[in-house]
Amino acid sequence: MTLNHGFPPPESIGSSEEKTSECEATADENCLRTELRAMRSLVSDLKTQIADMRQTQSTPSTEQKLRKVHKVFYCSTSWLYSKERMDSAAKSHSRAGGEHMADFVVLVTYRTVYHFTMLSGMDTRIGRLEKQLEVALNSIYTLVQLTTGMNNNVTRFREDAVDQLKGIRAHLDSVSV
Structure with missing residues (x-):
């Protein structure tokens, strides 16, 4: 060792x-x-x-682009909601309604972000529903093909059975006479 x-x-x-x-x-x-x-x-x-x-x-590039847009909107709303921004916007307006203008900008931006978020969520859900619908249609198509094939086989079996029964009946008629 x-x-x-x-x-x-x-x-x-x-x-x-x-x-x-x-x-x-x-x-x-x-x-x-x-x-x-x-x-x-x-x-x-x-x-x-x-x-x-x-x-x-x-992850597709469209989803990455949507994520970037989400981030930009969220950053802009947080920037607009900040107290300093609201105060400076209110002071910068010489009109009496300056504070209301800053509130209006924040409200419009918030609504835009909210609607954009809703639309992107709906877009995601619609994409999922499209995939589910495609799967369902493929299943229905497969079932229709199976049903058609089964109907054809049953029809062929019935025709073969009728032909064989006619042959048996003819044979029995010829034997019994």
Whole structure:
């Protein structure tokens, strides 16, 4: 049993040739370890890149655009709702209705964001309903095809049975006469 990670203890090394070969083996092993580390880091980088690519491919670009628009609208409403913005807007208007104008801008922006959010939610729901409707129509089409095939098979079976019964009846009539 060796205590030096698989290498014999230093006092057991006899000749200089063995020392040279052992040094070469150690150098080669170190090179292999560094290459292995480099390969592991490359593999982990590739895994993260693949995960990023899958992430970007899983969400369509229209949804990403909608998310960006959502963020812009939400940021603008929070900016308009801030107390400092309301105060500065009220002070900047020289008319008596300056405060009401700032409130009106906030209200219009809030309503715009609210309606935009509702529309994007409805768009998502409509997309889901379209997919469900497509699945339902495919199921109905499959059922119609199955029903048509079953009706054709039943009709063919009935015609074959009638032909066989006519043949049996003719045979019985010929035997009984």
